Amino acid sequence: MVEHSASIFDRRLLVVTGKGGVGKSTVAASLALLAARRGKRVLLVEVDAKGNLADAFEHRQVGYTPVEVHPGVLVMTLDTEKSLREYMHINLKIPIFGHLSPLARALEFVATAAPGVKEILTIGKVLWDVREIVEGRSEFDLVIMDAAASGHVVAQLGAADSIRALVDVGPVRAQTEWMVELLSDPAITAVNVVTTPEEMPVAETVDVIARLRAETAVPLGCVIVNRVLPELFTTHDELAFESLNQPSGRESLVEHVGSGSIAVLDAARLAVALRRSRAEHLGELRADVDLPCLYLPYLFTRSFGLRVTRLLADALDEEIA
Ligand SMILES: Nc1ncnc2c1ncn2[C@@H]1O[C@H](COP(=O)(O)OP(=O)(O)OP(=O)(O)O)[C@@H](O)[C@H]1O
Numbered sequence: 001m002v003e004h005s006a007s008i009f010d011r012r013l014l015v016v017t018g019k020g021g022v023g024k025s026t027v028a029a030s031l032a033l034l035a036a037r038r039g040k041r042v043l044l045v046e047v048d049a050k051g052n053l054a055d056a057f058e059h060r061q062v063g064y065t066p067v068e069v070h071p072g073v074l075v076m077t078l079d080t081e082k083s084l085r086e087y088m089h090i091n092l093k094i095p096i097f098g099h100l101s102p103l104a105r106a107l108e109f110v111a112t113a114a115p116g117v118k119e120i121l122t123i124g125k126v127l128w129d130v131r132e133i134v135e136g137r138s139e140f141d142l143v144i145m146d147a148a149a150s151g152h153v154v155a156q157l158g159a160a161d162s163i164r165a166l167v168d169v170g171p172v173r174a175q176t177e178w179m180v181e182l183l184s185d186p187a188i189t190a191v192n193v194v195t196t197p198e199e200m201p202v203a204e205t206v207d208v209i210a211r212l213r214a215e216t217a218v219p220l221g222c223v224i225v226n227r228v229l230p231e232l233f234t235t236h237d238e239l240a241f242e243s244l245n246q247p248s249g250r251e252s253l254v255e256h257v258g259s260g261s262i263a264v265l266d267a268a269r270l271a272v273a274l275r276r277s278r279a280e281h282l283g284e285l286r287a288d289v290d291l292p293c294l295y296l297p298y299l300f301t302r303s304f305g306l307r308v309t310r311l312l313a314d315a316l317d318e319e320i321a
Protein backbone atom coordinates (compact mmCIF):
# COMPACT_ATOMS: atom_id res chain seq x y z
CA MET A 1 0.00 0.00 0.00
CA VAL A 2 1.50 3.33 -1.03
CA GLU A 3 0.85 6.01 1.55
CA HIS A 4 2.11 8.90 -0.58
CA SER A 5 -0.66 8.52 -3.09
CA ALA A 6 -3.44 8.43 -0.49
CA SER A 7 -4.90 11.58 -1.96
CA ILE A 8 -4.12 10.87 -5.61
CA PHE A 9 -7.81 11.15 -6.59
CA ASP A 10 -8.21 14.41 -4.69
CA ARG A 11 -5.97 16.06 -7.25
CA ARG A 12 -7.63 17.64 -10.26
CA LEU A 13 -5.27 16.53 -13.01
CA LEU A 14 -3.53 13.19 -13.30
CA VAL A 15 -1.19 13.05 -16.26
CA VAL A 16 -0.21 9.59 -17.49
CA THR A 17 2.92 9.19 -19.62
CA GLY A 18 5.58 6.55 -20.31
CA LYS A 19 7.36 4.82 -23.17
CA GLY A 20 5.28 3.85 -26.20
CA GLY A 21 3.33 0.63 -25.73
CA VAL A 22 3.93 0.12 -22.00
CA GLY A 23 0.22 0.44 -21.23
CA LYS A 24 -0.35 4.18 -20.71
CA SER A 25 -3.85 4.16 -22.16
CA THR A 26 -4.83 1.00 -20.31
CA VAL A 27 -3.53 2.41 -17.01
CA ALA A 28 -5.19 5.79 -17.61
CA ALA A 29 -8.49 3.98 -18.25
CA SER A 30 -8.09 1.83 -15.12
CA LEU A 31 -7.29 4.88 -13.00
CA ALA A 32 -10.42 6.55 -14.37
CA LEU A 33 -12.53 3.48 -13.60
CA LEU A 34 -11.18 3.29 -10.05
CA ALA A 35 -11.73 7.02 -9.47
CA ALA A 36 -15.32 6.61 -10.68
CA ARG A 37 -15.80 3.67 -8.31
CA ARG A 38 -14.64 5.96 -5.54
CA GLY A 39 -17.33 8.47 -6.42
CA LYS A 40 -15.51 10.85 -8.74
CA ARG A 41 -16.83 12.05 -12.06
CA VAL A 42 -13.88 11.77 -14.42
CA LEU A 43 -12.99 13.39 -17.73
CA LEU A 44 -10.55 11.04 -19.44
CA VAL A 45 -8.70 12.86 -22.21
CA GLU A 46 -6.84 11.16 -25.01
CA VAL A 47 -4.34 13.57 -26.49
CA ASP A 48 -3.20 11.90 -29.64
CA ALA A 49 -5.85 11.38 -32.24
CA LYS A 50 -5.60 7.59 -32.21
CA GLY A 51 -9.08 7.59 -30.74
CA ASN A 52 -8.83 4.10 -29.26
CA LEU A 53 -8.99 4.96 -25.57
CA ALA A 54 -12.71 4.14 -25.57
CA ASP A 55 -11.73 0.56 -26.51
CA ALA A 56 -10.71 0.07 -22.89
CA PHE A 57 -14.42 0.45 -22.08
CA GLU A 58 -15.57 -1.50 -25.13
CA HIS A 59 -17.22 1.63 -26.39
CA ARG A 60 -17.21 2.93 -29.96
CA GLN A 61 -14.63 5.62 -30.79
CA VAL A 62 -15.19 8.98 -29.19
CA GLY A 63 -14.43 12.42 -30.64
CA TYR A 64 -13.96 15.88 -29.18
CA THR A 65 -17.29 15.91 -27.34
CA PRO A 66 -17.00 13.94 -24.08
CA VAL A 67 -19.09 10.76 -24.05
CA GLU A 68 -19.94 8.76 -20.94
CA VAL A 69 -18.38 5.39 -21.75
CA HIS A 70 -18.93 3.96 -18.29
CA PRO A 71 -20.84 5.32 -15.29
CA GLY A 72 -18.81 8.30 -14.06
CA VAL A 73 -16.18 8.16 -16.84
CA LEU A 74 -16.43 10.47 -19.85
CA VAL A 75 -13.89 10.14 -22.65
CA MET A 76 -12.87 12.78 -25.18
CA THR A 77 -10.20 12.77 -27.89
CA LEU A 78 -8.26 15.99 -28.26
CA ASP A 79 -8.06 17.57 -31.62
CA THR A 80 -5.84 20.61 -32.18
CA GLU A 81 -8.16 22.14 -34.75
CA LYS A 82 -11.22 21.83 -32.53
CA SER A 83 -9.29 23.21 -29.54
CA LEU A 84 -8.27 26.16 -31.66
CA ARG A 85 -11.86 26.79 -32.74
CA GLU A 86 -13.09 26.56 -29.19
CA TYR A 87 -10.31 28.87 -28.04
CA MET A 88 -11.12 31.46 -30.67
CA HIS A 89 -14.80 31.16 -29.97
CA ILE A 90 -14.34 31.71 -26.24
CA ASN A 91 -11.49 34.22 -26.25
CA LEU A 92 -11.87 36.13 -29.45
CA LYS A 93 -15.67 35.75 -29.68
CA ILE A 94 -15.34 34.60 -33.26
CA PRO A 95 -18.18 32.30 -34.22
CA ILE A 96 -16.78 29.52 -36.35
CA PHE A 97 -19.20 27.26 -38.13
CA GLY A 98 -18.68 24.60 -40.70
CA HIS A 99 -15.33 24.58 -42.40
CA LEU A 100 -12.33 26.38 -40.98
CA SER A 101 -12.34 30.07 -41.72
CA PRO A 102 -9.31 31.53 -43.54
CA LEU A 103 -8.18 33.00 -40.23
CA ALA A 104 -8.39 29.67 -38.46
CA ARG A 105 -6.58 28.05 -41.36
CA ALA A 106 -3.80 30.61 -41.02
CA LEU A 107 -3.58 30.01 -37.28
CA GLU A 108 -3.77 26.30 -37.83
CA PHE A 109 -0.67 26.68 -39.97
CA VAL A 110 1.01 28.57 -37.14
CA ALA A 111 -0.23 25.92 -34.74
CA THR A 112 1.53 23.17 -36.63
CA ALA A 113 4.60 25.14 -37.63
CA ALA A 114 5.66 27.08 -34.53
CA PRO A 115 7.20 25.06 -31.75
CA GLY A 116 5.03 24.88 -28.69
CA VAL A 117 1.82 26.13 -30.28
CA LYS A 118 0.31 22.73 -31.00
CA GLU A 119 1.31 21.67 -27.51
CA ILE A 120 -0.24 24.73 -25.90
CA LEU A 121 -3.52 24.00 -27.66
CA THR A 122 -3.42 20.52 -26.18
CA ILE A 123 -2.35 21.29 -22.65
CA GLY A 124 -4.31 24.56 -22.73
CA LYS A 125 -7.55 22.72 -23.44
CA VAL A 126 -6.87 20.16 -20.70
CA LEU A 127 -5.99 22.89 -18.20
CA TRP A 128 -9.07 24.83 -19.21
CA ASP A 129 -11.15 21.89 -18.00
CA VAL A 130 -9.04 21.64 -14.83
CA ARG A 131 -9.63 25.32 -14.12
CA GLU A 132 -13.39 24.85 -14.54
CA ILE A 133 -13.19 22.19 -11.80
CA VAL A 134 -11.03 24.29 -9.50
CA GLU A 135 -13.40 27.24 -9.89
CA GLY A 136 -16.46 25.08 -9.23
CA ARG A 137 -18.02 25.36 -12.68
CA SER A 138 -17.55 21.81 -13.87
CA GLU A 139 -19.60 18.62 -13.77
CA PHE A 140 -16.26 16.81 -13.26
CA ASP A 141 -14.10 16.20 -10.21
CA LEU A 142 -10.98 15.01 -11.96
CA VAL A 143 -9.26 15.12 -15.35
CA ILE A 144 -7.06 12.18 -16.35
CA MET A 145 -4.82 12.87 -19.32
CA ASP A 146 -3.54 10.01 -21.45
CA ALA A 147 -0.61 12.20 -22.43
CA ALA A 148 2.16 12.03 -25.02
CA ALA A 149 4.77 9.31 -24.67
CA SER A 150 7.87 10.14 -22.63
CA GLY A 151 9.79 11.39 -25.70
CA HIS A 152 7.35 14.24 -26.19
CA VAL A 153 5.68 14.82 -22.84
CA VAL A 154 8.25 17.31 -21.56
CA ALA A 155 7.50 19.61 -24.52
CA GLN A 156 3.79 19.07 -23.99
CA LEU A 157 3.82 19.88 -20.28
CA GLY A 158 6.41 22.63 -20.68
CA ALA A 159 4.62 24.41 -23.54
CA ALA A 160 3.08 27.17 -21.43
CA ASP A 161 6.46 27.92 -19.88
CA SER A 162 8.31 27.90 -23.20
CA ILE A 163 5.80 30.21 -24.83
CA ARG A 164 5.95 32.54 -21.86
CA ALA A 165 9.71 32.61 -22.16
CA LEU A 166 9.34 33.71 -25.79
CA VAL A 167 6.52 36.20 -25.39
CA ASP A 168 6.54 37.55 -21.90
CA VAL A 169 4.11 40.41 -22.41
CA GLY A 170 0.43 41.36 -22.25
CA PRO A 171 -2.24 38.78 -22.98
CA VAL A 172 0.20 35.98 -23.69
CA ARG A 173 1.63 36.31 -20.23
CA ALA A 174 -1.84 36.39 -18.67
CA GLN A 175 -3.00 33.44 -20.73
CA THR A 176 -0.08 31.23 -19.91
CA GLU A 177 0.35 32.23 -16.27
CA TRP A 178 -2.78 30.49 -15.01
CA MET A 179 -1.74 27.36 -16.90
CA VAL A 180 1.71 27.31 -15.31
CA GLU A 181 0.11 27.89 -11.90
CA LEU A 182 -2.29 24.96 -12.22
CA LEU A 183 0.36 22.67 -13.68
CA SER A 184 2.89 23.34 -10.97
CA ASP A 185 0.52 23.08 -7.99
CA PRO A 186 1.06 19.73 -6.22
CA ALA A 187 -2.44 19.90 -4.74
CA ILE A 188 -3.85 19.97 -8.25
CA THR A 189 -1.52 18.14 -10.65
CA ALA A 190 0.50 14.93 -10.60
CA VAL A 191 2.43 13.38 -13.45
CA ASN A 192 2.60 9.60 -13.32
CA VAL A 193 4.97 7.50 -15.38
CA VAL A 194 3.93 4.04 -16.56
CA THR A 195 6.69 1.54 -17.20
CA THR A 196 7.33 -2.18 -17.48
CA PRO A 197 10.15 -4.13 -15.79
CA GLU A 198 12.24 -4.18 -18.97
CA GLU A 199 15.48 -2.48 -19.92
CA MET A 200 14.32 0.25 -22.30
CA PRO A 201 11.15 1.28 -20.46
CA VAL A 202 13.09 1.54 -17.18
CA ALA A 203 15.83 3.64 -18.84
CA GLU A 204 13.21 5.94 -20.38
CA THR A 205 11.43 6.28 -17.04
CA VAL A 206 14.59 7.36 -15.24
CA ASP A 207 15.34 9.76 -18.09
CA VAL A 208 11.89 11.37 -18.31
CA ILE A 209 11.71 11.87 -14.55
CA ALA A 210 15.06 13.66 -14.63
CA ARG A 211 13.97 15.81 -17.59
CA LEU A 212 10.61 16.70 -16.03
CA ARG A 213 12.44 17.78 -12.89
CA ALA A 214 15.06 19.75 -14.77
CA GLU A 215 12.88 21.38 -17.41
CA THR A 216 9.42 21.80 -15.89
CA ALA A 217 7.82 22.61 -12.55
CA VAL A 218 5.19 19.86 -12.76
CA PRO A 219 4.83 17.78 -9.58
CA LEU A 220 5.56 14.07 -9.98
CA GLY A 221 3.14 11.49 -8.61
CA CYS A 222 4.16 7.86 -8.88
CA VAL A 223 5.66 5.27 -11.17
CA ILE A 224 3.21 2.59 -12.23
CA VAL A 225 5.02 -0.63 -13.06
CA ASN A 226 2.83 -2.54 -15.46
CA ARG A 227 3.06 -6.14 -16.64
CA VAL A 228 4.84 -7.46 -13.55
CA LEU A 229 5.11 -11.23 -13.85
CA PRO A 230 3.62 -13.24 -11.03
CA GLU A 231 5.95 -15.58 -9.20
CA LEU A 232 4.80 -18.83 -10.77
CA PHE A 233 7.33 -21.13 -9.16
CA THR A 234 9.16 -21.36 -5.88
CA THR A 235 12.86 -22.34 -5.87
CA HIS A 236 11.66 -25.79 -4.85
CA ASP A 237 9.41 -26.06 -7.93
CA GLU A 238 12.25 -24.77 -10.06
CA LEU A 239 14.56 -27.55 -8.86
CA ALA A 240 11.85 -30.11 -9.59
CA PHE A 241 11.51 -28.74 -13.12
CA GLU A 242 15.27 -28.84 -13.59
CA SER A 243 15.55 -32.48 -12.58
CA LEU A 244 12.64 -33.33 -14.89
CA ASN A 245 14.62 -31.58 -17.59
CA GLN A 246 17.47 -34.16 -17.32
CA PRO A 247 17.54 -36.84 -20.07
CA SER A 248 15.96 -39.50 -17.85
CA GLY A 249 13.20 -37.10 -16.77
CA ARG A 250 12.50 -36.06 -20.34
CA GLU A 251 12.35 -39.67 -21.50
CA SER A 252 9.87 -40.68 -18.86
CA LEU A 253 7.77 -37.57 -19.53
CA VAL A 254 7.60 -38.47 -23.23
CA GLU A 255 6.81 -42.07 -22.37
CA HIS A 256 4.06 -41.32 -19.88
CA VAL A 257 2.59 -38.04 -21.07
CA GLY A 258 3.57 -37.76 -24.74
CA SER A 259 6.14 -35.78 -26.76
CA GLY A 260 4.15 -32.54 -26.43
CA SER A 261 4.84 -32.46 -22.70
CA ILE A 262 8.48 -31.39 -23.25
CA ALA A 263 7.20 -27.94 -24.20
CA VAL A 264 6.05 -27.50 -20.59
CA LEU A 265 9.65 -27.74 -19.41
CA ASP A 266 10.77 -25.08 -21.88
CA ALA A 267 7.88 -22.86 -20.83
CA ALA A 268 8.83 -23.25 -17.17
CA ARG A 269 12.43 -22.37 -17.94
CA LEU A 270 11.35 -19.33 -19.93
CA ALA A 271 9.01 -18.18 -17.16
CA VAL A 272 11.82 -18.37 -14.59
CA ALA A 273 14.32 -16.60 -16.88
CA LEU A 274 11.84 -13.82 -17.71
CA ARG A 275 10.95 -13.26 -14.12
CA ARG A 276 14.64 -13.10 -13.14
CA SER A 277 15.48 -10.55 -15.79
CA ARG A 278 12.42 -8.51 -14.89
CA ALA A 279 13.36 -8.65 -11.21
CA GLU A 280 16.76 -7.17 -12.13
CA HIS A 281 15.17 -4.30 -14.04
CA LEU A 282 12.76 -3.72 -11.16
CA GLY A 283 15.79 -3.49 -8.87
CA GLU A 284 17.41 -0.90 -11.13
CA LEU A 285 14.18 1.09 -11.24
CA ARG A 286 13.88 1.12 -7.45
CA ALA A 287 17.50 2.16 -7.11
CA ASP A 288 17.27 5.01 -9.61
CA VAL A 289 13.81 6.42 -8.92
CA ASP A 290 12.74 7.95 -5.64
CA LEU A 291 9.00 8.10 -6.38
CA PRO A 292 6.46 5.68 -4.92
CA CYS A 293 5.89 2.68 -7.20
CA LEU A 294 2.60 0.89 -7.82
CA TYR A 295 2.70 -2.59 -9.32
CA LEU A 296 0.25 -4.08 -11.80
CA PRO A 297 0.30 -7.73 -12.84
CA TYR A 298 0.87 -9.10 -16.30
CA LEU A 299 -2.59 -10.32 -17.24
CA PHE A 300 -2.64 -13.55 -19.15
CA THR A 301 -5.92 -13.04 -20.85
CA ARG A 302 -7.01 -13.45 -24.41
CA SER A 303 -9.71 -10.87 -24.08
CA PHE A 304 -8.90 -7.18 -23.87
CA GLY A 305 -11.09 -4.21 -23.25
CA LEU A 306 -13.28 -3.71 -20.22
CA ARG A 307 -12.19 -6.96 -18.56
CA VAL A 308 -8.53 -5.89 -18.52
CA THR A 309 -9.47 -2.36 -17.45
CA ARG A 310 -11.50 -3.79 -14.54
CA LEU A 311 -8.80 -6.23 -13.43
CA LEU A 312 -6.14 -3.51 -13.45
CA ALA A 313 -8.48 -1.14 -11.60
CA ASP A 314 -8.89 -3.88 -8.95
CA ALA A 315 -5.10 -4.17 -8.71
CA LEU A 316 -4.72 -0.39 -8.44
CA ASP A 317 -7.38 -0.35 -5.75
CA GLU A 318 -5.16 -2.53 -3.58
CA GLU A 319 -2.11 -0.39 -4.29
CA ILE A 320 -3.70 3.01 -3.73
CA ALA A 321 -4.84 3.74 -0.20
N1 LIG B 1 -0.96 -5.55 -17.40
C1 LIG B 1 -1.22 -5.96 -18.65
N2 LIG B 1 -1.30 -7.27 -18.93
C2 LIG B 1 -1.55 -7.67 -20.20
N3 LIG B 1 -1.75 -6.85 -21.25
C3 LIG B 1 -1.69 -5.53 -21.03
C4 LIG B 1 -1.41 -5.00 -19.72
N4 LIG B 1 -1.41 -3.64 -19.82
C5 LIG B 1 -1.66 -3.34 -21.10
N5 LIG B 1 -1.83 -4.47 -21.85
C6 LIG B 1 -2.12 -4.54 -23.28
O1 LIG B 1 -1.00 -4.01 -23.98
C7 LIG B 1 -1.40 -3.31 -25.14
C8 LIG B 1 -0.81 -1.91 -25.16
O2 LIG B 1 -1.41 -1.15 -24.12
P1 LIG B 1 -1.76 0.40 -24.30
O3 LIG B 1 -2.45 0.65 -25.59
O4 LIG B 1 -2.45 0.81 -23.06
O5 LIG B 1 -0.28 1.01 -24.35
P2 LIG B 1 0.13 2.53 -24.60
O6 LIG B 1 1.32 2.79 -23.75
O7 LIG B 1 -1.04 3.42 -24.43
O8 LIG B 1 0.55 2.47 -26.13
P3 LIG B 1 0.79 3.73 -27.11
O9 LIG B 1 2.18 4.23 -26.79
O10 LIG B 1 0.70 3.10 -28.48
O11 LIG B 1 -0.28 4.74 -26.84
C9 LIG B 1 -2.92 -3.34 -25.13
O12 LIG B 1 -3.36 -4.37 -25.97
C10 LIG B 1 -3.28 -3.66 -23.70
O13 LIG B 1 -4.50 -4.33 -23.58
Ligand SMILES: [Mg+2]
Pocket residue numbers: 024025026146
Ligand atom coordinates in the same frame (compact mmCIF):
# COMPACT_ATOMS: atom_id res chain seq x y z
MG1 LIG C 1 -1.93 4.84 -25.72
